[in-house]
Amino acid sequence: MPSVTIGPGDLNLQEDGPLVEVLFLISSELEERYRKEKKEIPEPVVVKALIDTGASMCLIQEDIPKKLGLEPVGTTKICTPSSKDHACYQYFMRMAIPSHNLTYHGVFIASPLQGQEIDCLIGRDLLKDGILIYLGNANQFTLSLL
Amino acid sequence: MKDNLLAEEIETYEKHKSELLKEHSGEYVLIRGNEVVNTFESQKDAIKIGIEKFGNTPFLVKKILEVDEKQNFTSNLIKISAPCLR
Numbered sequence: 001m002p003s004v005t006i007g008p009g010d011l012n013l014q015e016d017g018p019l020v021e022v023l024f025l026i027s028s029e030l031e032e033r034y035r036k037e038k039k040e041i042p043e044p045v046v047v048k049a050l051i052d053t054g055a056s057m058c059l060i061q062e063d064i065p066k067k068l069g070l071e072p073v074g075t076t077k078i079c080t081p082s083s084k085d086h087a088c089y090q091y092f093m094r095m096a097i098p099s100h101n102l103t104y105h106g107v108f109i110a111s112p113l114q115g116q117e118i119d120c121l122i123g124r125d126l127l128k129d130g131i132l133i134y135l136g137n138a139n140q141f142t143l144s145l146l
Numbered sequence: 147m148k149d150n151l152l153a154e155e156i157e158t159y160e161k162h163k164s165e166l167l168k169e170h171s172g173e174y175v176l177i178r179g180n181e182v183v184n185t186f187e188s189q190k191d192a193i194k195i196g197i198e199k200f201g202n203t204p205f206l207v208k209k210i211l212e213v214d215e216k217q218n219f220t221s222n223l224i225k226i227s228a229p230c231l232r
Contacts, residue, residue: 026202027197029197030197030201030202033197033198033201050221050223052219052220052221054219054220055218055219055220056217056218056219057217059219059224069202070202071151071203071204071205072151072152072204073196073204073205073206074152074206074208075156076214076215076216076217077214077216078216078217078218078219079216079217080219080220080221080222080224081219081221081222082222082224082226083224083226085216086226089151092193105190106190107189109217111226112224112225112226113223113224113225115222115223115225116223118223121221121224123219
């Protein structure tokens with residue numbers, strides 16, 4: 001099972017939360033199609049992601065799909081501490097941590113995110129296919145994906 | 147301001163919703179324009195077929211439910227001041 005462990009160095013788990021740098025790319029299926037059509041493959045977008053068990057689904061900064069030139073595959077309504085039933089687009093994308101052989105294909109909700117330079121919330125839809133081990137006293141966490 | 151990219155697909159879904167609920171409740175429907183393409187057990191299968199057929203163009207994959215599920219977030223990092231669907 002591929003996994004990534006962050007900490008204890010270069011991390012303040014209590015202050016910042018479980019942050020991990022990830023890449024966003026177009027899906028493997030779309031990439032295959034682009035290669036057949038000899039279209040240019042968009043460059044990956046590197047972002048800081050927060051593993052957020054308070055998020056029912058993964059959510060990304062709304063300009064990330066635009067940078068990858070992606071069109072939506074759905075819409076959904078979200079409820080946040082400051083809003084209710086807010087409609088957002090959904091996009092099918094690939095999220096990867098190549099250094100640890102971690103890849104996840106899934107649907108991501110696009111919404112404005114502001115603060116702490118975090119551009120992605122990793123939610124419980126991704127976590128249902130994985131294991132999160134949070135060792136507070138060791139200032140370390142591990143995310144594994146099936 | 148861009149129009150809602152999936153307005154036609156959502157309208158198609160609403161038009162066919164009652165018949166979809168009878169046979170395919172809980173499954174995922176793939177819709178492009180005014181066409182109900184097919185239904186699938188999994189969201190990813192529906193999306194993969196959508197990409198195969200339509201490439202990187204807007205299409206709708208929607209879970210067939212009487213009442214749509216909403217997604218909940220506790221984070222204050224989400225800053226919504228204007229509609230995301232334009």
